[in-house]
Amino acid sequence: MWPGLVGKGPDSEPPISLEQMLDLTAAADVNGVKFDGVDLFASAPHTDIDSTPDDLKKLADSIARRNLVVGSLVAPVWPPTGGGSCFGSEEERKNYLTQVRKACIMGRTLKEIGIRKYGIIRVDTAASPSQWAENPVENTKKAAATLTEACNIAEEYGERLALEGEICWGAMHSWRRVVELLEAVNRPQTLGYQADMAHSMLYTLGYNAPQDRILPENFDWNDKATLMAAFKTLTDALRPWTIDFHVAQNDGTVHGAGSHDKTGRHCPVNDPNGKMDVVEVAGLWLRGTDGQHTKAMQHICWDGCMFPNAMMLNPQTWNDILATMIKVRDAHGWD
Template sequence: MGGNSYPKLHNAMWPGLVGKGDDEPPIALNKMLDMTQAAEAGGHKFDGVDLFLADPHTSIDVDDDAIQALADNIGGRGLMVGSAVAPVWPPVGGGSAMDPGEGRTAFLDAVRKACAILARLKSLGVRDSGVVRVDTATGVEDWAADPAGNTAIMAETFRMACDIAADYGERLAAEGEICWGGMHSWRDMVNLLEATDRPSVIGFQADMAHSMLYTLGYNAPEHALISADQLDDQAALDAALTTVTDALRPWTIDFHVAQNDGTVHGQGSHDKTGRHCMATDPNGKLDIVKHAGFWLNGPDGAPTKAMRHICWDGCMFPNAVLEDQQTWNDILAAMVAVRDAHGWEA
C-alpha cells in the first residue's frame, strides 16, 4: 500500500448524535463503528475512532464494566480510541465555563469524568493518543456583553480544567466554532488560550470546516480577513488561512479534516456553525489536501507532528448520508491523501 504511517486516521462517532433527535433519530454507536470498520480506500482502513461521551453512545457516568465492554468492542474491531468530546454543555449535564458558580462546577465535573474514562481506556491498551475536547458552552451574545471580563472568567475555568486533566495525564483541546462565545473568532480563540496560560495542558482543536469561517468573520466581523465573494479566489483564501493558521498552529494539538461550502448550518439543538460537506462535494471551497497542510505543517513545510492521529468530522450530515458506506470510503480516501501529502513514518 505504501504511504506514511502517521498520523493515524480516525473517524468521529459524534455525527451519529450531534443535531439528531428532532427530525432524525440518533445513529447507534455500533452502527457508526460498523461503517467505520467496513470502510476501505486503496487498501487502507481507519485506524481508530474519536468518541462522544454522552448518551445514547457512551454515558459520561459509565461504570468500569461498561468501559471494559467498550474497550473490548472497539479493540475487537482492530480500532483504537483517540480523542473524546466531554459533554460540557448544560443540556447534557455540564455548565457554562463563563459561570463562576454552578455552571463551572458542572463543567469541571464533565471534564473530570471524561478524563477518567479516557485514562481507563489507555490503561486497557486501546488508546495511545488523543485529547479531551471542550468548548466554552457559552453563547456569543452572552460573552459579548463583557468580552474582557468574560474571557477572564472562562480562562479561570479552563485553568481549573487543566489541573484536572494534568492529574490524569491528559490534555485538553478547545475547538474553535463560531457558535461558542470567546472561541468564535481566531483572535478571541488566541486570547482565551493565552489568558489560560497552560500551553503544556490545553491547546486548540482545528476543524477545517469551522476554521475556514474564521477568515470570513462570522459572528466577529471585526476579525474578518476576506469576504464571502473571495472564497473562490484561491490566492485570497490561502492568504487568509495562512494568517489564521500562523496564529493558531502553535496551539494546535488535535485536528479534524473536513470540507465547507462557505455556509453555516444548525440542526436539532446545535447552533449554526461551519457546515460540514462531503469530501467529494463540488461546492466545497477548500482544497482538502492542500489546506490540511496549512495546519499540519510548520512554516518550513515540515510536519509539526503535534498529534499522532487526525480525525474526520461529518457533523450534522443527514442519516441517509451517514448510513451510506460510500460516504465513509470517500472520507477515508480523502484522509489517506492528506496523510500521504503531510504525514511521516514512525
C-alpha cells in the same frame, strides 16, 4: 463517533447508534487501507459519561473486535448534558469542571484497559457569543479561570485538553478571541486548539465577529491566491496551539441541525460547492511556516457533524472521506 449524535434528536433526525457507527467505520476500505480507530463522544446514547469500568471494558472489547482503537474523547460540558457555561455562575462552572473530570477519568480508564494510547479531551466554552457579549472582558477572564482549573484536573489524569474552534462558542467565536483565551490560560503543555477544517474556515469570513474577518466582503471564491493568504493568516495564528486535527470540507455557509447552533457546514469532501482544496489547506495546519511537519498531532480524524442520516449510512461516504484522509497522510504524514 459524534456525527452519529450531533444535530440529531427529537427536533431532527434520530441518532445513529454507536454499534452502527462502529460497523460503518470498520467496513470502510480504500485499496486495503482502513480506519485505525475512533474518537468517542462521552455522552449517552453512545458512551455515557457515568459509565462504570465494566461498561468501558465491554466498550473496549466491542471496539477491539473490529480492529479499532480509541483516540480522543469529547467531554459533554454543555448545560443540557450536565455541564455548564465556562463563564457562567459558580454552580455552572463547577458543573463544567465535573464533566471534564469525568471525561479524564474515562480517558485514563480506557488507557488502563489498553484500547487507548493517545488522544485529547475535547472541550469548548459551552456558552454562546451573545452570552459572552454581555460582559466580554469579565467573561473571558472567567472562562480562562475555569479552563485553568480544567488544566489542573487534566494533569491529574495525564490528559491534554483541546478547545475546538467554532463560531458558535462565546469567547471562541473569532480566531482572535481563541488566541486571547489560550494566551490567558497559558498552559500550552495541557490546553491547546482542535482545528476542524470546516469550522475553522468560517473564522476567515467573520461570522459572529465581523471586525475579525480576514477575507474581504463579497469575496470571489475563484480567487485562490487571496483565499490561501487568508488561510495562512489564520493558521499562522492558531497552528502554534493546535494539537488535534479534523479533516473536513466546507461550502462557505453556516448550518445548524437539531439543538446544535449554527456553525461551519460540513459537506462531503467531493462536494462541488466545497471551498477548499482539502489536502493543500490541511498542509497549512500540519506543517509549520518552514514547510516542515509540526508533528503536533498523534492522529487525524474526520468529522461529518450534521450530515443527513442517509449520507451517514451510505458506505460510499465513509470511503470518500477515508480516501481523502489517505491523501492528507500521504502529503503531510511521516513514518
